[in-house]
Amino acid sequence: MCTSADVRGQQKAAMSLQKSFPRRQYTLWTIVSCYLLAISDVVTTEERALFSTLASRLIPLVEPARTAEEAVLKARVLELLPTADQLISFLCDPATEKWNNLELATMRLDALVKSGNWEKVFDTSMTTLATENRDDFESWKQMAYAATKLGNDERTSALIELLEKRCKTRNGALAGVYYASLKSTEATFNAAKFYFENFGRQQCAFDDLKSYVEALDAQKWLAFVDEQITFAKSMEHATQNEVHILVNARKFHYLLDPDDKSFVDKNILLYNKLLTSLAFQDKLETDYFYGDDLIIMAATWLLQGRPVSSPVPDQDLVILVIILLETAASNDKHQFRVRLWLTRLYLYIGSFQQALGHYNALAIKNIQMDVLSHYLLSRVSTICPTWKPLISTRDIYDSNAVQTPYHIKKIYESGAFSQVAGCMEFGKRLSDSVNKGILCVEAKRVARILGMKMEGLGINPILRSTKWKENRDFSILYGSTPEETLENKYRIGPIQTGVWVNALILRETIIDEFLTADKRREYALALKELLEKQDLQSLTHVEKWSLETLLELSSIADSATVDGVAVFQTTLIEGMEKYAKLEETSLSWEWFHSLYIVVETAMISIWSLDSLVAIWGTKKNGKVVASIAACKKAVQTVVDDIKEDAKKLKLRRDKWVRDCVKRISELDILKKLDTSSIDIEYLIERIGRGQDESLTILRNTKI
Amino acid sequence: MNIRQATVADLPGMQSANLTNLPENYILRYYLYHALTWPQASFVATDASGRKIVGYVLAKMEEEPTDGVPHGHVTSLAVMRTYRRMGIAAKLMALALRGLAESYGAKYVSLHVRKSNRAALHLYRDTLTFEVVEIEKGYYGDGEDAYSMKKDLSLLEDVDSRTEDDDAYLIEAIGNLKLSEDGRVI
Numbered sequence: 001m002c003t004s005a006d007v008r009g010q011q012k013a014a015m016s017l018q019k020s021f022p023r024r025q026y027t028l029w030t031i032v033s034c035y036l037l038a039i040s041d042v043v044t045t046e047e048r049a050l051f052s053t054l055a056s057r058l059i060p061l062v063e064p065a066r067t068a069e070e071a072v073l074k075a076r077v078l079e080l081l082p083t084a085d086q087l088i089s090f091l092c093d094p095a096t097e098k099w100n101n102l103e104l105a106t107m108r109l110d111a112l113v114k115s116g117n118w119e120k121v122f123d124t125s126m127t128t129l130a131t132e133n134r135d136d137f138e139s140w141k142q143m144a145y146a147a148t149k150l151g152n153d154e155r156t157s158a159l160i161e162l163l164e165k166r167c168k169t170r171n172g173a174l175a176g177v178y179y180a181s182l183k184s185t186e187a188t189f190n191a192a193k194f195y196f197e198n199f200g201r202q203q204c205a206f207d208d209l210k211s212y213v214e215a216l217d218a219q220k221w222l223a224f225v226d227e228q229i230t231f232a233k234s235m236e237h238a239t240q241n242e243v244h245i246l247v248n249a250r251k252f253h254y255l256l257d258p259d260d261k262s263f264v265d266k267n268i269l270l271y272n273k274l275l276t277s278l279a280f281q282d283k284l285e286t287d288y289f290y291g292d293d294l295i296i297m298a299a300t301w302l303l304q305g306r307p308v309s310s311p312v313p314d315q316d317l318v319i320l321v322i323i324l325l326e327t328a329a330s331n332d333k334h335q336f337r338v339r340l341w342l343t344r345l346y347l348y349i350g351s352f353q354q355a356l357g358h359y360n361a362l363a364i365k366n367i368q369m370d371v372l373s374h375y376l377l378s379r380v381s382t383i384c385p386t387w388k389p390l391i392s393t394r395d396i397y398d399s400n401a402v403q404t405p406y407h408i409k410k411i412y413e414s415g416a417f418s419q420v421a422g423c424m425e426f427g428k429r430l431s432d433s434v435n436k437g438i439l440c441v442e443a444k445r446v447a448r449i450l451g452m453k454m455e456g457l458g459i460n461p462i463l464r465s466t467k468w469k470e471n472r473d474f475s476i477l478y479g480s481t482p483e484e485t486l487e488n489k490y491r492i493g494p495i496q497t498g499v500w501v502n503a504l505i506l507r508e509t510i511i512d513e514f515l516t517a518d519k520r521r522e523y524a525l526a527l528k529e530l531l532e533k534q535d536l537q538s539l540t541h542v543e544k545w546s547l548e549t550l551l552e553l554s555s556i557a558d559s560a561t562v563d564g565v566a567v568f569q570t571t572l573i574e575g576m577e578k579y580a581k582l583e584e585t586s587l588s589w590e591w592f593h594s595l596y597i598v599v600e601t602a603m604i605s606i607w608s609l610d611s612l613v614a615i616w617g618t619k620k621n622g623k624v625v626a627s628i629a630a631c632k633k634a635v636q637t638v639v640d641d642i643k644e645d646a647k648k649l650k651l652r653r654d655k656w657v658r659d660c661v662k663r664i665s666e667l668d669i670l671k672k673l674d675t676s677s678i679d680i681e682y683l684i685e686r687i688g689r690g691q692d693e694s695l696t697i698l699r700n701t702k703i
Numbered sequence: 704m705n706i707r708q709a710t711v712a713d714l715p716g717m718q719s720a721n722l723t724n725l726p727e728n729y730i731l732r733y734y735l736y737h738a739l740t741w742p743q744a745s746f747v748a749t750d751a752s753g754r755k756i757v758g759y760v761l762a763k764m765e766e767e768p769t770d771g772v773p774h775g776h777v778t779s780l781a782v783m784r785t786y787r788r789m790g791i792a793a794k795l796m797a798l799a800l801r802g803l804a805e806s807y808g809a810k811y812v813s814l815h816v817r818k819s820n821r822a823a824l825h826l827y828r829d830t831l832t833f834e835v836v837e838i839e840k841g842y843y844g845d846g847e848d849a850y851s852m853k854k855d856l857s858l859l860e861d862v863d864s865r866t867e868d869d870d871a872y873l874i875e876a877i878g879n880l881k882l883s884e885d886g887r888v889i
Contacts, residue, residue: 067806069742069743100805102706102707102708102746103707106707135794136705137704137751138705170789174751202788202789203784203785203787204785204786204789207750207785284819284821284822287784288784290784367714399732407735407736407739410736410740411739414739416738416739418708418710418742419738419739419742422710422711422712423711423735425711426712426714471715
């Protein structure tokens with residue numbers, strides 16, 4: 001039952017064992033499995049209540065708890081009951097507190113906060129912070145909030161006394177800021193000031209204060225942080241602490257002064273000077289330099305289209321930003337965020353190999369692939385079809401299918417009950433991961449375009465689902481300056497959701513079953529319904545066109561007529577010519593994406609029409625067959641034209657590189673940056689080469 | 704920041720901390736193995752919002768101790784760069800050592816640290832009073848040597864003689880960590 005993640009089965013098996021062999025262990029298993037059922041999505045509301053009641057009724061049979069894990073299990077079961085009284089009573093019982101278990105302590109505070117028992121929240125938090133000396137920010141926060149809610153002089157005084165006593169700890173100082181934010185803007189300013197004076201040298205200072213200072217007078221705050229920037233010797237000899245304060249101050253400028261035209265220039269000049277600083281020279285090989293954030297800020301400022309001292313033409317913007325980031329990356333090999341940005345931006349301009357280089361340098365492995373591989377592999381089949389990164393990423397899901405059942409069994413055996421729900425959820429999140437669905441679809445398309453046999457890639461069929469789980473991280477790029485608008489603007493198309501996956505699965509199934517009439521019709525109907533009823537925001541225009549074209553093909557398979565084929569030919573060619581326009585000056589992922597989908601659609605169309613003619617044999621009207629032949633020829637002509645244009649573009653590459661280098665070198669912003677660590681011409685040439693590789697693959701596709 | 708017990712749900716976040724901070728990248732199975740077998744010995748630190756994992760410690764008991772003495776091993780410790788130099792690593796270690804001693808009866812704990820990792824060496828040797836037992840040549844995958852270090856945990860066993868100020872006692876008992884009057888780790 002663990003192997004198949006069948007929670008109902010687990011519960012039945014555990015109950016049988018418990019009844020037949022009333023051992024303590026089996027009773028615990030029964031409680032665990034009832035709990036898992038109660039929190040799962042496979043039960044009805046009535047069953048949920050039933051199983052949670054059953055679990056709570058079994059608890060007395062295994063009391064007293066022999067381990068903290070059993071105590072946590074009891075708390076989790078009590079959490080399911082309609083009222084929180086029993087849970088709070090149990091969590092606040094001295095016998096429970098004696099376990100000294102952090103999980104129970106966290107649950108205790110959460111339960112008290114939810115119950116609105118602010119006196120108890122205050123007292124519990126005070127015990128944690130003052131008596132147990134456990135420096136927990138959540139306790140600070142809830143205590144401050146409780147004191148404000150209660151408005152009780154004695155408790156307020158106790159809070160203030162503790163805040164003053166602990167003001168030199170980071171949590172204490174930050175709690176002071178939080179408490180002040182509940183009072184007044186002036187109090188917040190003073191508390192934030194105190195925090196920055198004491199902790200401005202910490203890299204986390206900006207993150208900690210960000211949400212509070214947004215409510216303050218921006219100019220007043222910026223004037224204050226600028227005063228904190230000091231250098232014992234000089235900026236060129238800055239220590240790590242001095243660099244941290246400087247960068248944190250610049251981050252506040254980024255946040256609060258979005259109209260400063262000199263922001264990028266200043267950041268670049270500061271970065272140049274800091275390259276000789278002690279902070280940069282003395283850093284460990286495996287460390288990264290906080291001053292890089294100056295370049296990241298300059299880069300994101302430019303990408304956001306904020307004011308600059310000298311304008312940058314749109315066509316050169318992304319390449320300029322790439323140069324900035326490559327400078328930072330070349331000076332600082334272990335820079336995670338710079339490399340992730342470069343991965344995204346190279347892919348954005350269709351230079352996959354450069355994106356791959358930086359992505360590989362990040363050494364993203366294992367479960368992180370589920371979360372982050374979309375930075376490289378979004379729509380990869382239509383930018384630069386490549387199968388190795390797809391397959392290695394896809395492997396983690398196969399691995400999970402084997403490992404999770406093993407771990408669930410281990411939990412039952414070892415009694416690590418606090419982990420069981422998380423483990424089940426974790427397994428489900430991976431097996432239903434939307435990224436997994438995307439990768440399987442992409443792998444099939446890559447195999448088709450590259451002319452590879454699917455069997456050799458070991459890709460298992462994947463089914464549609466209504467329960468795709470979203471595990472991808474879309475905000476990791478932004479670090480201390482999150483900007484959702486940037487994510488939307490520089491993503492590789494709309495986020496591919498479960499609808500996208502289901503639509504493409506249907507497409508692949510229709511292609512696979514094209515010659516089996518019943519199945520083809522069934523899936524074509526399902527796809528038609530999806531296109532009509534579902535939210536299609538996750539599809540690009542050309543993707544929608546490709547799906548609609550397939551539906552038309554399916555109609556032809558059902559009832560081919562001369563006119564029908566002629567209409568299909570016209571709409572297909574129109575669509576191909578519309579989406580495969582060559583715009584040399586604005587080569588981007590979108591252009592490659594459209595080209596590949598057009599060519600792939602042509603491939604599928606020709607293959608489908610050929611297959612139909614083959615199975616019809618002599619049964620079909622000669623005129624229909626002739627019209628199909630004409631359609632194929634017309635499609636082939638368009639594809640040949642596309643390939644020819646791609647070839648011409650490749651032959652003009654040298655000129656493109658020269659023109660690009662000339663334009664970029666004349667940008668004022670770039671003249672300010674110390675680019676001695678990189679070769680700009682070589683970098684631009686590599687971008688071109690990356691794009692050419694994609695064009696070469698396209699030209700080598702066989703229709 | 705907050706510190707709490709590591710859960711399976713933390714694993715993606717813990718991998719982020721690991722991949723950006725340490726060259727050793729353990730396979731997923733190994734993380735799960737720790738969290739599920741010795742849940743009281745692994746902890747995470749989160750940022751103020753409680754959502755982002757900013758540090759973690761993974762510890763375990765040696766399953767077949769060669770010397771016959773039950774002892775623990777710290778497999779991995781990492782704190783994200785943005786959150787360093789605030790005593791988070793020391794606090795994570797203090798909790799892990801306590802968990803190993805109290806929940807699993809560890810008599811001592813061992814760990815390995817890269818010879819070049821000055822910050823970690825300072826933490827273990829000077830702050831937490833681990834002693835260097837030997838240098839293991841080529842211990843790490845890239846060929847770097849490791850200091851094998853060890854700390855006696857017998858002081859943590861005596862639960863009954865603890866004062867009310869449990870954590871303060873523990874932190875002081877674990878090593879040279881001292882608490883100032885205002886609660887800071889000195």
